[in-house]
Amino acid sequence: MAPEGGEAFDGRDLPPLCEKIFCGGGYASILPNFEHRPEQERMAYCCAQAFSGNSPLLFEAGTGVGKSMAYLVPGIIAAKRFKRQLVVATHTIALQQQIMEKDLPRISMMFSNCEALSDCADFRAALLLGRANYLCPHRLKRALAEKRELFDTAESAELERIAAWAETTRTGLAEELNPPPDPEVWSWVNADSSSCAPKNCPDGSCFYQNARRDISSADVVVLNHNLLFSLLSAGMGAGEDENGVLFANDMLVIDEAHLIPDVASDAFGLSISGPGIRRELSRIYDPRKKRGLIARSGLAEFRDKQIVCDAIGECEELFAKIKKDFLLSRDTVRLSSPDWADVSGAAGALDSTMRLLDTLAQNAPNERLASEIKDYRRKVSGIKNAIEDCAYLSDPESVYWLEAAGAGGRSASLNSAPIDVSGILRRVLFSGGSPVILTSATLAISGSMEDFAGRIGAEAAESFVCDSPFDYGKNMRAFLFSDAAAPDSQTGKMDCEKTAAYIGRLANVVRGGTLALFTSRADLKKTAEILEASGALKGRRLYVQGRMPRAETVRRFAEDANAVLMGTDTFWTGIDVPGDALSQVIIVRLPFENFKHPLTEARMERAEALGENPFIKISLPAAIIKFRQGVGRLIRSARDRGIVCVLDPRMLTKSYGKNFAAAIPTPRVERARADEIETFVKEEADYLFSPDSGNL
Ligand code: SF4
Structure with missing residues (x-):
């Protein structure tokens, strides 16, 4: 030592x-x-x-x-x-x-x-990135040599752009390319291939192997x-x-760990969509472009290509039928009994494709091409297993569901996730000593x-x-509005007119910027349109999630210093705008998860079966954590100050409201009404931003 x-x-x-x-x-x-x-x-x-x-x-x-x-x-x-x-x-x-x-x-x-x-x-120190982020010089060389069999004209031009960049890059990381590489072309030249054979590549020539060496040391x-x-x-x-x-x-540290249960659910579950399967199979042979892996070097004959075309056709037919039978009027459907669909046609066609790839790998002119073909064989096998897993609901500890997918939700995806990740995480994180x-x-x-x-x-x-070392009693006020619009008890719908009016008036109470957090994209879109049409923002800019890339949205919001930003999902957690550019957080609705989502529903059923109250056990804790994250966007440094306004009257009318109130870090939590916005609320905000408050 x-x-x-x-x-x-x-x-x-x-x-x-x-x-x-x-x-x-x-x-x-x-x-x-x-x-x-x-x-x-x-x-x-x-x-x-x-x-x-x-x-x-x-x-x-x-x-x-x-x-x-x-x-x-x-x-x-x-x-x-x-x-x-x-x-x-x-x-x-x-x-x-x-x-x-x-x-x-x-x-x-x-x-x-x-x-x-x-x-x-x-x-x-070194940053570890997945293999697919790195360029493989060997695959690039082969793709350039065989570009006629692999790419159409536009893709060939993209390949040439990547090749020109490859001459100068020191890291080989896709993130350096601006604009980002076409995903289809990049999939042919990245380092994520089991055909990788480091011993055949000149020392120091491989970006990924160089990065691995950095990681290991x-x-x-x-x-x-x-x-x-x-x-x-x-x-x-x-x-x-x-x-x-x-x-x-x-020795492992996981920061931002409140997200781990969801990240682990995704990683240990599966999600496979109709368009995704088509993309993978088309890389083997694309009937539209008449190009692909097996079109290389005269490897396959007409009947071989037909086998892949049949697999693409069978899978497309299966997913079109799933969409038609289950997802015409709903976006998500939980699967509760096996054999809900006949997947034998797709499974058989995928089996034939695997047999074809076995034969082609045996006949491949060199070991590298054979490895690449075997790589695709593994992918096809993974697709078939995923389809059958979802068809037979193989794992009793997982929940399975269908979701609309692809452009305009015209196709479908098959999904599964473990209902409870605690056992998995106990094994992979906490049993290693x-x-x-x-x-x-x-x-x-x-x-x-x-x-x-x-x-x-x-x-x-x-x-x-x-606890935070910040003096929340001095730098933060919270207002719980008793007369904001409660969500409709039957439909759950929000009164967007009323919400837009609140946001417009509250935005003008502070000199700096306002972040309004929603739980529904549809509500956000409608409220934004009403607010824009009303002119209530008096010259402040309105930024709405989804209208431009997220990082750009946040950067402009911070630069404007008095704008309004409206967002859902990740805007509750990932925004860090210190200073007066974010002086107010408006929580439009308490962030309960959609209890109709199959995973949430299955977790609640599991809790009930164990004799627990599913609302107390599942819904409330998740909502409180998200609420705390949302409120936490306001005070990012010791010099920050600002107000939090909660428009969901359930804070005051429901017994669980006190749990949310307790999650607000300031002791200065006040009840308020709409007619007090320009008086009581504004006076409190003005004081907070005045030299008398001691916050400057
Ligand atoms: S070692 Fe593997 S990833 Fe690196 S250049 Fe060679 S084949 Fe590509």
């Missing part, structure tokens, strides 16, 4: 060392703008204990605690001194960028300037949730006889982590809740 001050260093020394770093006047004081925060010191200490004790930890750290530094610093010291890899998984690119571009350079600077930590200063590996869980669901984690989750003996830390600003309900721990199989983990 590396020494600290000349002494031998073992795991027990890590927590006190972290205290010395984060305490008032500690080593971290040399960092520009560092402020001692007792909450951060406590979190760093707890993380250090988890790393050195190989134990699981759930840590809720309110906004402003500085949680990424609190897990990175002990994690990197442990990585360097105990020769283990620290793996950090985030949901958003924004947090990945913050870690790579801001936090890690600050930590490196602190370590370099502190004698007791200087042995850790040369830590190495890195002390810190950063990746996103989706990649982490897709690797784990594909069985590509640490070996069964090794400690560790993703790599042998690693290595430290696993899950953290977020919103994990607890009324200060308790019991619900979250149960959902992810982490009942044995220690848990802590650390």
